[in-house]
Amino acid sequence: MKSRPKSHPCPVCGYPDLTETPRSHSGGGSYEICPSCGYQFGVDDDDRRVSFSEYRERWVNGGMTWWSRGILEPPNWNPRAQLATVLGKS
């Protein structure tokens, strides 16, 4: 039986299915773009210097819309419930 690849939560918006950890143990960003909020790890933080909380605020103020055009929004996607998983941790 094939096991499901391990997924990782987005620290910005709580999207649960990033394919890589946002920052590897070597310290580098994954360069993965969160399909939910659009944050790119290793680019928005390391290059544009936008913190998770700043970006999250913008995303929330922008209406929490699904960002990706390449990855479909999951059925019954609930950005508020997703976001609560991050806010509950911070």
Place this chain on the structure above:
Amino acid sequence: MRLLAFQILLLCFAGWGVAFNVRAVSLTRGPDVSLTSTNAVIRWTTDTESGSRVQFGVSLGRLDRRVQGAVGTEHTVELRELKPGTLYYFTAGTARVPLATNWFTTPNLKGPPDNVAITPAVEEPTSRPETNPGTQARPPPTQVTWGSARTLQDHFDRHGADFGARDPDDYAAQAWRFLVRAKAVGLPAKIDEDGVLRVFDAQSGAFAAYNRDGTTKTYFKPGRRRYFADQPGKSVDLRKLPDVQPPR
């Protein structure tokens, strides 16, 4: 007296360099590839006589097999004992400089009959300076060069405009060509503990990150000047590194 003799010797060498103006080798045709299930014959021509060398492997980052041919302007090199139905990458050029980078797929044993499968010319006939290899190379299919196909559209949406890319495939192709050129001319590069290769071209401002297997993670132009310098990893000379993949 000895000093005078040394100076005369230096002047002689300088004069020789000016008089003969050592010329770079340029590709004038090919490389063309003829295939069977287990063999490939690669042919190309150059504008001046040079040696013939093909380096090839199953990963762009691991061209670990090498075949050499005769010196001349018409070059033919045969690769033997290939696996049927397998994608191979190769560089063709002189013993010192790869003039072209490309790929081919050997036919399956149950596929087209042997000895009739001939790939189209993988390069347009062209005279290409060796100082800019990779810019004209025809890339493998996007699904081969891009690490995670489902993410390509998003990377294109964010960064495609940095390179004037027409569409996601063009963007992925440009990222592949960037690695080819980086390896040929030795752009600054780093490899981290996870095997991620990061490459930067200060002139164009382009940055790319590649997975251990040579597939692209992302390709963009950072806005911050020290971005590459601040990235993790150990500096590597891509020209001296036949295998960009670190030991597993």
